[in-house]
């Protein structure tokens with residue numbers, strides 16, 4: 001099969017599009033003929049050696065894909081060959097024509113979703129779902145601010161925030177990104193290229209501050225968020241797309257009585273499988289009813305994976321980018 005192979009950590013340009021051996025499913029794994037692959041901000045970090053995990057070289061990057069099942073491990077009983085599914089592999093391997101997933105992290109692709117939409121789902125939507133349900137315990141009528149609201153996981157947080165019944169304030173760097181966030185259901189908008197984030201959040205909450213802030217950006221946006229969150233608020237640390245991991249004076253959390261809550265979906269699905277299964281079931285219901293729907297903004301051929309990664313790191317994405325083999 002063809003796959004994108006990373007032989008050395010460094011520039012994303014170093015990826016090689018090569019013939020590689022097909023993966024073989026272990027007993028608890030399913031082999032998929034890939035129809036679409038989700039591309040994430042973190043894929044570039046991994047290839048550059050800047051991610052939390054560093055797989056042994058060489059490796060095939062990519063974590064999420066959709067397609068048809070072509071083989072099943074001996075312990076896999078839930079699906080059959082030919083089923084349309086989507087899944088996630090923590091050990092990577094998805095930038096390829098075939099990939100293996102553990103059966104427990106595979107879901108049936110709902111009828112109303114395309115392969116592209118299925119591939120765009122798990123990392124972004126799973127993270128937002130876990131963050132807002134388990135980490136923030138977001139409640140109906142609370143105010144949720146989503147930073148980077150037009151990005152992959154930001155756009156999912158807007159949709160899930162609305163599904164839970166929160167009032168959602170989208171914050172982005174351009175009006176066109178804010179229009180996109182509004183189309184997903186955001187109630188209010190902040191353009192942090194020309195507005196002061198802290199002041200705007202306070203103004204939109206009558207001076208009270210947000211109940212929950214979903215921070216995918218870090219840096220200055222995180223700093224502003226610590227000054228714009230209410231008593232008992234939850235500031236969710238999701239990512240650092242700005243490139244700066246913020247330092248935080250903890251006395252602020254004490255004085256203002258809010259929590260800083262770390263979110264790491266990849267560890268959550270392994271560490272808390274029962275809760276993950278609850279989320280999986282809830283997400284399948286939201287998907288079947290069009291309450292949550294991933295928005296695919298750009299498609300690239302698998303061969304042009306580097307262009308897809310650049311599209312994301314150049315801050316162009318609205319929703320998600322997928323690769324098609």
Ligand SMILES: NC(=O)c1ccc[n+]([C@@H]2O[C@H](COP(=O)([O-])OP(=O)(O)OC[C@H]3O[C@@H](n4cnc5c(N)ncnc54)[C@H](OP(=O)(O)O)[C@@H]3O)[C@@H](O)[C@H]2O)c1
Nearest residue numbers: 041042127148151152153172173239240241242263264265
């Ligand atoms: N903790 C977890 O489990 C988990 C899971 C998924 C993702 N993440 C992390 O969450 C972050 C966002 O991921 P994503 O897949 O949603 O990425 P994405 O689709 O590229 O969205 C990131 C957003 O960040 C904003 N941004 C601000 N400064 C940026 C910069 N210098 N370069 C690029 N974007 C910048 C952009 O929005 P504006 O232009 O509107 O500012 C962009 O839309 C990443 O750091 C990723 O690693 C963490």
